[in-house]
Amino acid sequence: MQTVIFIPARYESQRFPGKPLAVLEGATGEKRTLIERSWLAAKAVSGVDAVYVLTDDDRIADASRGFGAEVLMTSSQARNGTERCALGIEALETKPDVIINLQGDAPLTPPHYVEALIAAMEDPGVQMATPVLKTDGPHLAKFQADREAKRVGATTAVFGVNGDALYFSKEIIPFYDNAPADAVPVYHHVGCYAYRRDALQRYAQLAMGALEVREGLEQLRFLEHGLPVRCVEVDARGRAFWELNNPSDIPLIEDIMKREGLA
Numbered sequence: 001m002q003t004v005i006f007i008p009a010r011y012e013s014q015r016f017p018g019k020p021l022a023v024l025e026g027a028t029g030e031k032r033t034l035i036e037r038s039w040l041a042a043k044a045v046s047g048v049d050a051v052y053v054l055t056d057d058d059r060i061a062d063a064s065r066g067f068g069a070e071v072l073m074t075s076s077q078a079r080n081g082t083e084r085c086a087l088g089i090e091a092l093e094t095k096p097d098v099i100i101n102l103q104g105d106a107p108l109t110p111p112h113y114v115e116a117l118i119a120a121m122e123d124p125g126v127q128m129a130t131p132v133l134k135t136d137g138p139h140l141a142k143f144q145a146d147r148e149a150k151r152v153g154a155t156t157a158v159f160g161v162n163g164d165a166l167y168f169s170k171e172i173i174p175f176y177d178n179a180p181a182d183a184v185p186v187y188h189h190v191g192c193y194a195y196r197r198d199a200l201q202r203y204a205q206l207a208m209g210a211l212e213v214r215e216g217l218e219q220l221r222f223l224e225h226g227l228p229v230r231c232v233e234v235d236a237r238g239r240a241f242w243e244l245n246n247p248s249d250i251p252l253i254e255d256i257m258k259r260e261g262l263a
Helices: 034-043 058-066 081-090 111-120 137-148 197-203 210-215 220-224 249-260
Strands: 003-008 023-025 031-033 050-055 070-073 098-102 128-134 155-159 165-169 187-189 192-196 230-233
Touching: 003 034, 003 081, 023 034, 023 249, 031 034, 034 050, 034 058, 034 098, 050 058, 050 081, 058 070, 081 098, 081 192, 081 197, 098 111, 098 197, 111 128, 111 192, 111 230, 128 155, 165 220, 192 197, 197 220, 210 220
Parallel strands: 003 050, 003 098, 050 070, 128 230
Antiparallel strands: 023 031, 098 192, 128 187, 128 192, 155 165, 155 187
8 A cells, every 4th residue: 555645735824824934943942844844744654655745835845845855846726735635646657545634734743643544544445534632621722712712723523433524613513511621522633634546536526515615624525525534533642732723823832842852
């Protein structure tokens, strides 16, 4: 099973223009761009044949080549990371069996999260998989702070007994009514996907649905068209996780890197 990691990155972002080139300071004081830290996270994953940065922006491409990444230039017509990954397949001479979409705003993604997705794809019945992480009290409090401040932040997921997703939302779901975190299963959706090549290519041909547009969540296109998305629960193993969605997330992520000794 040939597996590649794509890191889709765009410069134009409504909430945070130029986000891939935002600089984060690690535990040693070393400063690296978000795209470089995401690439380093991808390179730490085992069982992967290649890692590519996908972009339509020369500034991101030049920065990525500068730290040693392989870059695939894609059309600016891609409306989200999944569409950009579908375009990335076209740019490869040898087509992979499984494509990992490691979004370029998640430098804190531990390697074992992605390795769990690769393991899930060993089941031929799984066409797409994505990690989910059960929140604890402090983790859930970050969600609540974003909602109270009316910031569009991280995503939650609910799924059935077979592990297939029922819904993803920028709201906190299920309804929790300020219950303790251990009493209500609120799962943080980790912005990473594994697709079989055929499923990814099919996605690019599907129309955007109303829910995808409303929530701004690309994975809802699969659900709106009746295509299952397997949620793979991952164990934090003592690692904190958060994505860089807004400029206000930079100090949060830098604090995590310093606490965990991440250079």
